[in-house]
Amino acid sequence: LSDYGDPAQSPAEDLRMLYRVLAGYFSLVKEPSRHPIGGNEDLAAALRGVNANREAFLPADHPIFSADGLLIDRWGTPLAVHPEAWKELELRSAGPDRRHFTADDLVLAPAGFLREAEE
Numbered sequence: 001l002s003d004y005g006d007p008a009q010s011p012a013e014d015l016r017m018l019y020r021v022l023a024g025y026f027s028l029v030k031e032p033s034r035h036p037i038g039g040n041e042d043l044a045a046a047l048r049g050v051n052a053n054r055e056a057f058l059p060a061d062h063p064i065f066s067a068d069g070l071l072i073d074r075w076g077t078p079l080a081v082h083p084e085a086w087k088e089l090e091l092r093s094a095g096p097d098r099r100h101f102t103a104d105d106l107v108l109a110p111a112g113f114l115r116e117a118e119e
Helices: 011-028 040-047
Strands: 080-085 088-093 106-109 112-115
Touching: 011 040, 011 088, 011 106, 040 080
Parallel strands: none
Antiparallel strands: 080 088, 088 106, 106 112
16 A cells, blocks of 8 residues: 555545455454454554454554544545445545545445546
8 A cells, every 4th residue: 555645546546455455354364253343443453453363454654544543535534434244345435525425435345436536
């Protein structure tokens, strides 16, 4: 995620990169009941090492984390994380207007993009 939030790439690519990190997380962490992911706070903690394997997937000072430790989009808004099932999360960026559930949101679900902001 070294290029997360890079203006030279699309905001959708930020979510794709995060999804690739999640694929690695889910391939290594096999015990969902010990540290279930119920939202942004749980996922952010899991990626920082609060998981069954105590494996940090991202450093705590990575720019994907807000000052209070939540996963944020390139505009500084916390991502909405909606678990659909174990290993299946929907990620929602509020987009440039910084308000969730508006027309400019980016939504990445396990099956792919449900909605991608137009450039």
